[in-house]
Amino acid sequence: MKAGAIKIGELARATGTKVETIRFYEKIGLLAEPSRTEGNYRAYGPAHLGRLSFIRRSRDLGFSLDQVRALLSLSDDRNQPCDAIDLIAREHLRAVDAKIADLMALKQELQSIVGQSHSGSVSTCRIVEALEPLPH
Amino acid sequence: MKAGAIKIGELARATGTKVETIRFYEKIGLLAEPSRTEGNYRAYGPAHLGRLSFIRRSRDLGFSLDQVRALLSLSDDRNQPCDAIDLIAREHLRAVDAKIADLMALKQELQSIVGQSHSGSVSTCRIVEALEPLPH
DNA sequence: TATGGACCCTGTAGCCACTACAGGGTCAAG
DNA sequence: CTTGACCCTGTAGTGGCTACAGGGTCCATA
Ligand SMILES: [Zn+2]
Ligand SMILES: [Zn+2]
Ligand SMILES: [Zn+2]
Ligand SMILES: [Zn+2]
Numbered sequence: 001m002k003a004g005a006i007k008i009g010e011l012a013r014a015t016g017t018k019v020e021t022i023r024f025y026e027k028i029g030l031l032a033e034p035s036r037t038e039g040n041y042r043a044y045g046p047a048h049l050g051r052l053s054f055i056r057r058s059r060d061l062g063f064s065l066d067q068v069r070a071l072l073s074l075s076d077d078r079n080q081p082c083d084a085i086d087l088i089a090r091e092h093l094r095a096v097d098a099k100i101a102d103l104m105a106l107k108q109e110l111q112s113i114v115g116q117s118h119s120g121s122v123s124t125c126r127i128v129e130a131l132e133p134l135p136h
Numbered sequence: 137m138k139a140g141a142i143k144i145g146e147l148a149r150a151t152g153t154k155v156e157t158i159r160f161y162e163k164i165g166l167l168a169e170p171s172r173t174e175g176n177y178r179a180y181g182p183a184h185l186g187r188l189s190f191i192r193r194s195r196d197l198g199f200s201l202d203q204v205r206a207l208l209s210l211s212d213d214r215n216q217p218c219d220a221i222d223l224i225a226r227e228h229l230r231a232v233d234a235k236i237a238d239l240m241a242l243k244q245e246l247q248s249i250v251g252q253s254h255s256g257s258v259s260t261c262r263i264v265e266a267l268e269p270l271p272h
Numbered sequence: 273t274a275t276g277g278a279c280c281c282t283g284t285a286g287c288c289a290c291t292a293c294a295g296g297g298t299c300a301a302g
Numbered sequence: 303c304t305t306g307a308c309c310c311t312g313t314a315g316t317g318g319c320t321a322c323a324g325g326g327t328c329c330a331t332a
Contacts, residue, residue, distance in 0.1 A: 156320060
């Protein structure tokens with residue numbers, strides 16, 4: 001193993017990623033295949049660490065793997081305009097906003113169903129009533 | 137086909153469910169197997185319609201299929217206390233709330249990254265900067 | 273009576289982003 | 303020399319559907 005190279009477990013610890021997830025990223029072509037040691041262990045260098053950190057950070061921000069793939073390849077052409085990157089980020093922000101709005105509406109509806117405390121039997125339960133399609 | 141019985145397509149239209157989804161619910165034991173016509177078509181009665189409506193309504197409210205299963209079986213014992221049902225609903229509301237909080241935090245972070253309009257090259261893009269692990 | 277088209281059947285595979293084995297191999301310490 | 307931590311490959315499972323492929327049924331119309 002070259003100087004500075006690390007094994008998959010160390011890479012996992014360094015990036016807060018599970019070992020299986022790293023192998024998964026490699027299998028789907030998101031993370032480049034590293035070289036191997038004599039014992040067939042993966043040997044990662046600093047470039048892999050940077051790449052995987054980028055991926056994890058993007059994932060933590062909620063980007064899909066396809067978006068991450070695009071972000072990675074776009075950010076490799078350092079002299080290109082960054083419009084495409086900005087567009088992906090803005091679109092993701094818009095999607096997050098939409099999801100929040102959906103969940104807020106859902107929360108409203110759930111609150112109106114769960115409402116104040118009530119105890120009794122199933123036959124008079126307001127939650128069951130709200131779920132059932134027909135009047136009793 | 138008995139009087140009042142309907143085919144899967146009609147049940148799908150009546151409940152806003154896809155035909156494949158109905159068959160899927162049957163396969164996982166969520167919706168009871170209906171009787172069959174001579175031509176081996178599923179023949180649903182009013183009970184199925186009610187059951188599927190309950191399921192769809194619960195799904196629309198964001199309950200998981202396991203929760204729906206529990207809600208269904210709990211709501212069948214009409215004379216039991218409804219505590220268990222209420223607990224499921226309250227727990228779900230709590231989860232929705234947590235999800236909203238997560239997304240709000242995410243939105244904040246994304247906004248601080250996307251920020252004001254900025255155009256330039258990838259090498260100076262603040263989004264790329266926010267994603268990359270190391271200083272340039 | 274033939275034929276077209278709308279509907280139905282079963283079974284399998286795909287989606288996303290992992291996660292969890294099973295059944296082995298490698299390597300360093302004690 | 304053995305133990306135990308780590309690594310390897312490959313496959314299958316998660317949730318909640320959705321989309322075929324390759325047939326069968328049923329009814330109306332020409
Ligand atoms: Zn109640
Ligand atoms: Zn009822
Ligand atoms: Zn930019
Ligand atoms: Zn950089």
